């Protein structure tokens with residue numbers, strides 16, 4: 001299948017003027033401004049297939065919004081190229097924007113002073129949505145988002161959660177091929193976030209829209225995206241399946257064992273000395289017998305059954321728990337170590 | 348390579364018309380929501396016209412030898428009519444497109460316009476029409492109801508001039524909104540254009556002739572303003588109303604006004620396109 005979105009060596013520089021300190025500094029600034037270049041997006045390449053929902057993640061200032069702005073045709077890249085379905089966003093803006101939907105979590109595309117329904121009616125005219133289709137879409141949105149109850153309220157009186165629901169519906173009214181979401185859950189409470197995620201899942205299934213979603217809330221990603229692209233300081237750090245990231249060598253599963261009798265950590269660790277296992281620190285000294293012991297291991301090196309067998313050979317077990325690495329930890333590790341595991345290499 | 352699945356797209360003419368009517372309507376509704384703000388405006392416009400009327404009465408009275416005669420080509424009655432019609436016209440052709448555009452640029456809100464298949468310049472023009480429609484009904488009309496009987500304002504010498512005056516004011520609206528769009532575009536470079544806007548207000552009230560008729564100024568000044576676009580904002584429609592332009596003069600004035608409106612529209616496009624190539628928008 002040919003990709004829908006192709007991004008090649010995309011780069012964006014911003015030119016900044018730094019301010020010197022103090023009154024004297026301010027005077028010097030007038031004569032000789034301090035110019036500096038900031039590379040917000042640095043040689044980014046990726047492709048996205050039709051129907052995918054891809055998470056574009058990174059810390060604050062990583063370059064997510066700048067990338068989205070270039071993908072939506074708002075900004076012209078410094079160099080590199082974007083093609084979406086054969087169009088170049090920033091060159092064929094009028095044609096292109098007909099086919100996309102965009103939500104910026106911190107902004108709204110609705111008319112602030114007017115009732116929500118007025119915005120929808122105008123959007124209907126902007127995108128030439130036939131009346132019958134308009135009604136179908138609005139029914140669909142109402143079923144999933146419950147927007148009817150505030151359709152006749154002015155936008156400025158809506159809560160953030162209500163406004164976001166309206167903005168999502170507004171972005172999808174004209175059945176775009178691609179939906180860009182820049183931090184759609186920012187500032188929302190847990191229930192509202194859950195609402196948005198549920199809607200996005202449904203919208204993708206029923207409308208078949210391709211979605212790119214930026215966020216720094218990794219729960220969004222875990223619940224919505226199979227594939228993620230992680231960027232940091234404008235560079236792609238990882239591009240692959242979320243699953244593969246979890247299975248990578250650096251990412252440890254945690255096996256916690258509750259023994260029937262207290263055992264000194266050193267003794268238990270000796271029983272597993274032949275296995276590639278790290279032990280999480282236990283309270284008290286190595287020699288103090290305790291009930292709970294936690295092993296960290298990588299799927300690519302060993303597995304829980306092998307560790308259990310080694311432990312059971314010498315001790316009696318009462319209970320156990322196996323936890324996946326938290327996605328936060330995995331991502332934090334990538335930021336810290338710049339680790340880019342090659343998914344193919346991991347069985 | 349990416350396949351061509353998104354097709355180039357153009358809105359058909361009927362849909363375009365419906366869309367623009369939609370923008371006019373929405374702007375009208377938007378201002379309607381803030382109509383209370385305009386009540387105080389009725390008072391201040393009336394006070395302004397009154398102040399001027401008394402000033403000119405005193406001026407004409409101080410020259411008893413010219414009683415019933417003209418100063419700067421206008422009789423006292425014409426002078427008061429000039430001021431009243433100028434301010435009545437201003438009350439509905441005025442808008443704040445420049446300030447609104449600058450705010451959107453500063454806060455990065457302009458991004459929300461760029462994600463739609465529309466040209467913001469065209470959108471703002473039709474929003475200006477919607478605003479003018481609102482002003483005409485809920486601002487200009489109350490002002491007229493007070494000012495016209497209070498200062499005994501008469502109609503134009505020839506009733507046909509009502510139509511030409513209205514047409515000329517309509518062009519003043521387009522001209523003014525395009526001028527404001529150009530000024531608003533400066534925000535892409537300057538970020539903060541409050542100073543520019545203030546300077547614009549002061550100089551425009553002079554150069555458009557709304558404050559004092561050009562006939563009071565020396566000849567070289569009159570020649571200068573005749574070549575500038577600003578007289579199209581007020582001086583042209585008001586002098587048409589007073590019957591000071593007839594025949595070829597009338598046509599020339601209207602044509603020049605239209606020409607300037609088109610020129611400013613094109614200049615606005617140019618400014619906008621240049622800005623689009625270079626913009627970096629704030630905020631995420």
Ligand SMILES: Nc1ncnc2c1ncn2[C@@H]1O[C@H](COP(=O)(O)OP(=O)(O)O)[C@@H](O)[C@H]1O
Nearest residue numbers: 014040060061062063064065066627628629631
């Ligand atoms: N309009 C701008 N002018 C100058 N620098 C900017 C501008 N917008 C963003 N930046 C800088 O570019 C970097 C990336 O910003 P952004 O794309 O907004 O990141 P993110 O969305 O991941 O938080 C940041 O360092 C930010 O300060």
Ligand SMILES: [Mg+2]
Nearest residue numbers: 064065182631
């Ligand atoms: Mg951002």
